[in-house]
Amino acid sequence: MKVLLVGESRDGKLLEYSYELFGFASQLGAETAMVLIGNDAALPSYGGTVYLADAGKYGEYNPDLHKRLVQAAVEREKPDYVVFMHTSYGWDLAPRVAALLKAPQVSEVVALAEGGFERPCCSQKMRQVVRPVGGPVVLTLQGGAFPALVPGGAPLKQTLEVAGEGRTEFLGYEAAVRKGVDLTRAEIIVSAGRGVGKKENLPVIAELAKVLGGEVGASRPVVDSGWMEAGAQVGVTGQTVSPKLYVACGISGAIQHLAGMKKSGFIVAINKDKDAPIGEVADVLVVADVMQFVPALTAKLAK
Amino acid sequence: MKILVCVKQVPDMESRFRPDAAGVWYAETDLAFRVNEYDEYAIEQAVLLKEQLGGEPEITLLSVGPDRVVEAIKKGLAMGADRAVHVRDPAAHLKDPFQIASIIAAYAKGEGFDVIFTGMQSLDRGSTQVGVAVAEALGYPCATTVVAFEYADGTVTVKRELEGGVKGTVRLKTPALVTCQLGLNQPRYPTLPNIMKAKKKEVAVIPVEQLLQEEARLVLAQFSAPAKKGGGVVLEGEVADQVDRLIGILKDKTAVLR
Ligand SMILES: Cc1cc2nc3c(=O)[nH]c(=O)nc-3n(C[C@H](O)[C@H](O)[C@H](O)COP(=O)(O)OP(=O)(O)OC[C@H]3O[C@@H](n4cnc5c(N)ncnc54)[C@H](O)[C@@H]3O)c2cc1C
Numbered sequence: 001m002k003v004l005l006v007g008e009s010r011d012g013k014l015l016e017y018s019y020e021l022f023g024f025a026s027q028l029g030a031e032t033a034m035v036l037i038g039n040d041a042a043l044p045s046y047g048g049t050v051y052l053a054d055a056g057k058y059g060e061y062n063p064d065l066h067k068r069l070v071q072a073a074v075e076r077e078k079p080d081y082v083v084f085m086h087t088s089y090g091w092d093l094a095p096r097v098a099a100l101l102k103a104p105q106v107s108e109v110v111a112l113a114e115g116g117f118e119r120p121c122c123s124q125k126m127r128q129v130v131r132p133v134g135g136p137v138v139l140t141l142q143g144g145a146f147p148a149l150v151p152g153g154a155p156l157k158q159t160l161e162v163a164g165e166g167r168t169e170f171l172g173y174e175a176a177v178r179k180g181v182d183l184t185r186a187e188i189i190v191s192a193g194r195g196v197g198k199k200e201n202l203p204v205i206a207e208l209a210k211v212l213g214g215e216v217g218a219s220r221p222v223v224d225s226g227w228m229e230a231g232a233q234v235g236v237t238g239q240t241v242s243p244k245l246y247v248a249c250g251i252s253g254a255i256q257h258l259a260g261m262k263k264s265g266f267i268v269a270i271n272k273d274k275d276a277p278i279g280e281v282a283d284v285l286v287v288a289d290v291m292q293f294v295p296a297l298t299a300k301l302a303k
Numbered sequence: 304m305k306i307l308v309c310v311k312q313v314p315d316m317e318s319r320f321r322p323d324a325a326g327v328w329y330a331e332t333d334l335a336f337r338v339n340e341y342d343e344y345a346i347e348q349a350v351l352l353k354e355q356l357g358g359e360p361e362i363t364l365l366s367v368g369p370d371r372v373v374e375a376i377k378k379g380l381a382m383g384a385d386r387a388v389h390v391r392d393p394a395a396h397l398k399d400p401f402q403i404a405s406i407i408a409a410y411a412k413g414e415g416f417d418v419i420f421t422g423m424q425s426l427d428r429g430s431t432q433v434g435v436a437v438a439e440a441l442g443y444p445c446a447t448t449v450v451a452f453e454y455a456d457g458t459v460t461v462k463r464e465l466e467g468g469v470k471g472t473v474r475l476k477t478p479a480l481v482t483c484q485l486g487l488n489q490p491r492y493p494t495l496p497n498i499m500k501a502k503k504k505e506v507a508v509i510p511v512e513q514l515l516q517e518e519a520r521l522v523l524a525q526f527s528a529p530a531k532k533g534g535g536v537v538l539e540g541e542v543a544d545q546v547d548r549l550i551g552i553l554k555d556k557t558a559v560l561r
């Protein structure tokens with residue numbers, strides 16, 4: 001069995017999570033090759049074949065050309081699977097490659113399963129097993145699901161070229177906005193999620209943070225609706241934190257939020273839904289209404 | 304200008320999900336359905352674009368699914384879309400993302416839409432494929448995961464959200480498709496007069512057989528709850544008691560309480 005792994009580079013550097021692709025390939029027991037739109041400096045530490053296309057020429061975001069570059073590598077390598085990470089690059093490019101190859105695509109794979117691939121559904125609350133029909137098969141992998149593996153060695157470089165132009169014009173990157181407190185240094189964080197209900201309820205969360213001597217964080221919808229500043233957001237597109245204590249109030253535990261806080265020392269979740277996915281990472285799940293439980297906890301701690 | 308918005312109806316994610324009789328997807332009994340959250344941003348952006356252009360563009364909503372999806376369509380019409388197409392498919396759940404995209408593309412092909420908005424993913428299946436696959440089938444350029452959208456003179460300029468909160472700015476010529484990410488705008492709540500007005504708007508019904516030409520590429524083999532990995536302590540019962548038990552655990556297991 002053969003897999004073609006699609007590496008990712010940004011600003012001329014290989015993105016670290018590209019090594020998770022090798023972890024997946026090794027679980028599958030497959031032969032590997034990689035395709036990368038990047039440059040020599042972004043080559044992985046890997047002794048196999050790397051089809052390298054010059055990002056200087058093809059751009060770091062140019063899906064029309066990138067899909068054809070991947071297709072060119074597929075034609076040379078004839079893989080059974082073409083594997084991306086489930087990232088803003090992967091979920092953008094993979095369906096285009098699938099369309100070009102007339103291939104089935106399974107997105108956000110978390111495990112190999114009997115007769116197919118396991119993936120989350122219903123906002124991570126459930127799992128499904130999906131079996132692709134025909135091949136090659138396009139896959140995207142959930143970040144963190146397959147441990148990274150650095151094979152080591154120097155790549156056998158093969159240069160890829162395609163002609164033509166893309167229809168999207170990439171105008172550049174914009175750095176993340178970082179305003180407000182630096183949550184990465186906080187020892188205690190109390191975070192508010194949509195389950196807090198409304199902006200007017202937020203002081204209840206702040207008061208708990210205050211008696212605990214901690215900072216206030218938030219899930220994305222709380223920031224998106226303007227209840228709190230963007231700097232407070234915890235998660236893949238916010239801050240990655242690892243306090244000694246993380247208290248998640250009315251937060252469901254979406255993978256993008258978990259990515260930012262699951263390394264916390266001790267996690268307490270307050271959620272009225274006993275099945276909320278946050279329960280997977282919480283050391284203590286309090287099944288309660290935030291607006292009843294949190295003020296009661298604050299009052300007791302204040303004594 | 305003609306605008307298309309693709310809308311999926313999904314269950315409320317706070318629901319308790321149970322497998323259906325075949326054990327491959329959720330059973331619909333006891334589930335409340337709503338508009339996919341990402342698609343609310345798509346509808347709102349279409350309405351904002353219409354307003355920007357002085358009301359000239361016509362917004363069509365499209366949803367593939369059983370009769371219940373008409374509720375989702377009505378919400379979109381009340382938010383400001385002009386008309387809707389319900390591709391009636393009692394077995395939409397037996398289609399894979401590629402088939403759903405082919406159905407949407409088959410409808411859109413002759414219609415000459417200038418801008419198509421979809422969500423970046425659905426909350427229930429979340430394959431993040433349908434929007435891009437529609438664009439590919441129609442030969443439209445497409446940008447995904449959009450958190451800012453501007454339109455001027457046949458050009459769409461968007462910000463794509465990347466990992467770590469970094470954004471990438473991309474420019475496309477219309478006709479184009481964009482997939483909308485959370486936080487793109489503030490979706491409006493339909494007002495009562497607009498809900499009343501929406502009742503008079505056209506909802507064309509097209510049976511799915513007229514649009515579907517593709518075979519499935521994926522088979523659903525199983526649907527189940529994730530295996531509980533160890534997991535922590537679950538505290539249920541009276542609030543006062545929960546408070547005492549939590550404080551006890553925190554004193555015991557962490558050094559944060561003095
Ligand atoms: C590319 C991408 C990047 C993203 N980046 C981030 C990110 O950086 N950070 C982030 O947080 N999200 C991010 N998200 C969004 C993420 O997928 C979720 O939508 C989000 O985390 C959900 O926030 P929530 O848990 O507050 O809300 P919901 O998912 O709506 O959950 C609310 C929870 O509150 C509970 N609840 C409701 N009422 C009460 C009550 N009265 N008492 C107790 N509990 C109650 C409910 O049971 C539910 O579990 C991203 C998404 C994408 C696609």
Ligand SMILES: Cc1cc2nc3c(=O)[nH]c(=O)nc-3n(C[C@H](O)[C@H](O)[C@H](O)COP(=O)(O)OP(=O)(O)OC[C@H]3O[C@@H](n4cnc5c(N)ncnc54)[C@H](O)[C@@H]3O)c2cc1C
Nearest residue numbers: 309328367396399400421422424425428430431432433523
């Ligand atoms: C065997 C099988 C059984 C299934 N059972 C069910 C079921 O019972 N119920 C169910 O809801 N799903 C079911 N599905 C999944 C369903 O067919 C998919 O949800 C569908 O293919 C769309 O993919 P997605 O939700 O992953 O879309 P995504 O690619 O994640 O969605 C992106 C965007 O595409 C648009 N879009 C997606 N679907 C539609 C639609 N139907 N109409 C209009 N626009 C849309 C929306 O704008 C959405 O935001 C089943 C699939 C299979 C293979």
